[in-house]
Amino acid sequence: MxxxxxxxxxxQTEKFAYFDNINTTFPDPRVxxxxxxxxxxxxxxxxxxxxxxxxxxxxxxxxxxxxxSALIGASPENLIFTSGATExxxxxxxxxxxxxxxxxxxxxxxxxxxxxxxxxxxxxxxxDISVLEVDRYGLVDPEMLEKALENNPSIVSLSIANPEIxxxxxxxxxxxxCHRHGxxxxxxxxxxxxxxxxxxxxxxxxxxxxxxxxxxxxxxVGALYVNKNIKLASIFEGGNQESGVRPGTENVxxxxxxxxxxxxxxxxxxxxxxxxxxxxxxxxxxxxxxxxFINFTGHPEKRLPGHVSFWxxxxxxxxxxxxxxxxxxxxxxxxxxxxxxxxxxxxxxMASHVLDAVGVPSDICSGSITLSAGRYNTEEDFNYxxxxxxxxxxxxxxxxxxxxxxxxxxxxxDG
Ligand code: PMP
Numbered sequence: 001m002x003x004x005x006x007x008x009x010x011x012q013t014e015k016f017a018y019f020d021n022i023n024t025t026f027p028d029p030r031v032x033x034x035x036x037x038x039x040x041x042x043x044x045x046x047x048x049x050x051x052x053x054x055x056x057x058x059x060x061x062x063x064x065x066x067x068x069s070a071l072i073g074a075s076p077e078n079l080i081f082t083s084g085a086t087e088x089x090x091x092x093x094x095x096x097x098x099x100x101x102x103x104x105x106x107x108x109x110x111x112x113x114x115x116x117x118x119x120x121x122x123x124x125x126x127x128d129i130s131v132l133e134v135d136r137y138g139l140v141d142p143e144m145l146e147k148a149l150e151n152n153p154s155i156v157s158l159s160i161a162n163p164e165i166x167x168x169x170x171x172x173x174x175x176x177x178c179h180r181h182g183x184x185x186x187x188x189x190x191x192x193x194x195x196x197x198x199x200x201x202x203x204x205x206x207x208x209x210x211x212x213x214x215x216x217x218x219x220x221v222g223a224l225y226v227n228k229n230i231k232l233a234s235i236f237e238g239g240n241q242e243s244g245v246r247p248g249t250e251n252v253x254x255x256x257x258x259x260x261x262x263x264x265x266x267x268x269x270x271x272x273x274x275x276x277x278x279x280x281x282x283x284x285x286x287x288x289x290x291x292x293f294i295n296f297t298g299h300p301e302k303r304l305p306g307h308v309s310f311w312x313x314x315x316x317x318x319x320x321x322x323x324x325x326x327x328x329x330x331x332x333x334x335x336x337x338x339x340x341x342x343x344x345x346x347x348x349x350m351a352s353h354v355l356d357a358v359g360v361p362s363d364i365c366s367g368s369i370t371l372s373a374g375r376y377n378t379e380e381d382f383n384y385x386x387x388x389x390x391x392x393x394x395x396x397x398x399x400x401x402x403x404x405x406x407x408x409x410x411x412x413x414d415g
Pocket of ligand 1: 022212
């Protein structure tokens with residue numbers, strides 16, 4: 001383990017290369033303007049239909065509902081605003097099972113905890129629950145899903161893309177299987193929306209989760225699309241807002257910001273998708289050639305544009321993350337896996353359930369790195385990563401006891 005003091009000897013830079021878009025994006029200036037405008041308007045409570053200030057607030061929500069729905073090819077009347085993806089995921093799964101108690105629940109072992117932890121909370125409710133294991137790329141096996149659906153209809157919750165390893169499922173195939181078995185599909189599209197085109201009808205998604213802060217909108221706002229044929233019960237007690245499914249006074253400025261963000265994204269989604277795909281492929285190739293002991297995670301092709309994730313043998317992901325940060329590159333760690341590279345008495349880092357699920361060996365991997373670009377990342381940002389990252393890995397290798405052992409063993413073996 002390298003001491004923090006040794007890290008701080010490394011030069012700090014003014015560079016600002018943000019590669020953590022998967023965790024949050026910066027609100028677009030257009031979004032900020034919209035939020036400011038709404039906040040400074042004299043708006044009433046949207047439920048106060050009796051006066052013009054309330055009606056004006058209601059109109060802003062209606063307008064945003066149209067814009068958010070348009071991004072996913074949905075009708076505005078089928079969209080509910082929430083406080084974010086966590087709430088949408090809980091409402092989708094627990095709300096659906098409350099209204100449809102004969103259904104089972106199927107998900108995968110790489111879902112976000114707002115999906116996966118519902119397995120625990122629903123366990124006592126006499127619900128058939130299956131957690132599917134993914135393959136080494138993070139893909140769900142369609143045959144395994146088919147088998148899990150044999151017994152009874154279920155709500156299947158599988159995200160289009162995994163934020164940590166970037167893998168994208170064949171969601172149309174999955175929805176087809178679900179529907180053939182009288183089941184329904186919920187998809188958490190927090191990681192994918194804004195990066196790839198999403199169409200609820202084309203993809204056959206019955207319930208869909210969105211989060212505004214992953215879409216260049218503000219944090220604390222999200223949405224849940226609910227197909228008109230789906231019965232959903234509220235999981236909250238309260239008033240009649242959002243068709244009574246999500247009671248509580250609406251976050252009007254946040255909702256307006258989300259609407260603006262979705263409208264902006266819809267205009268040029270395709271061009272950013274292509275651009276980020278090319279930049280990703282290029283970065284992948286460059287790191288493959290220049291970083292010793294690199295192991296990529298996730299699927300090499302079926303993956304999010306702008307997303308590259310990996311771990312490096314002999315070095316700790318957290319250490320690399322810190323060095324990257326000190327060089328102005330902001331990335332995320334796929335929460336470190338447990339490792340024998342760490343001293344026993346150190347603070348135990350949480351193992352990543354995703355890395356575990358795709359079989360990353362915890363005895364030689366000590367944390368992964370996720371570089372996730374978005375619409376504001378330039379080619380220059382990517383080139384900067386390409387030029388800096390290999391050197392940082394080399395620096396960490398020189399400090400690594402594991403690498404030291406490796407070279408000594410190799411020397412002995414080579415005679
Ligand atoms: N799902 C996924 C895939 C996520 O990455 C996150 C975190 N950004 C969430 C759900 C939770 O989102 P929120 O912060 O909007 O509740």
